[in-house]
Amino acid sequence: MLHERMEAAINEQIKWELYSAYLYKSMEAYFEAENMVGMAAWMRAQTKEELCHAMIMFSHVIERGSRIKLAPIDGPETEWASALAVFQHALEHEQQVTARINALVDTAIELKDHATTQFLQWFVTEQVEEESAASAVVGKLKLMQGAPGGLYQLDQELGTRVFTMPTPAVGIV
Numbered sequence: 001m002l003h004e005r006m007e008a009a010i011n012e013q014i015k016w017e018l019y020s021a022y023l024y025k026s027m028e029a030y031f032e033a034e035n036m037v038g039m040a041a042w043m044r045a046q047t048k049e050e051l052c053h054a055m056i057m058f059s060h061v062i063e064r065g066s067r068i069k070l071a072p073i074d075g076p077e078t079e080w081a082s083a084l085a086v087f088q089h090a091l092e093h094e095q096q097v098t099a100r101i102n103a104l105v106d107t108a109i110e111l112k113d114h115a116t117t118q119f120l121q122w123f124v125t126e127q128v129e130e131e132s133a134a135s136a137v138v139g140k141l142k143l144m145q146g147a148p149g150g151l152y153q154l155d156q157e158l159g160t161r162v163f164t165m166p167t168p169a170v171g172i173v
Helices: 004-033 037-063 083-110 114-143 148-158
Strands: none
Touching: 004 037, 004 083, 037 083, 037 114, 037 148, 083 114, 114 148
């Protein structure tokens, strides 16, 4: 079984991953309303990825003989000033997720929970990818400020993103 502190921390992270999916779904809705269907598609894929992250953690808690304790999720923002503001928010959010994953690793190490420490390494690596992807879009949006043709082209590019089931999630969801 997981130590009670580890169980509580992972349950809180499951809530955070579900909130992340909720946030990205809200961003998708924003982009749909703004007729930026490519960016909406990018956020739709991100939503699915966050749901998988929650389920991977959910399965770990169950496999360790511990309990899932779902908690209420706050509503996310629904309006932003621009596509750049949306992706800056996404990047800041991913940076917060990274800090939370790092804190989980610290707790697992402190508790000498080697199985959870090993389990969380996939998330550490995943967060590097998550931050990099959001940062790349922020960088492109900053380069094209005031150039609607560039925004159109980036929207088309982001619309090509295809959701791929994360490896640890295969067989879970």
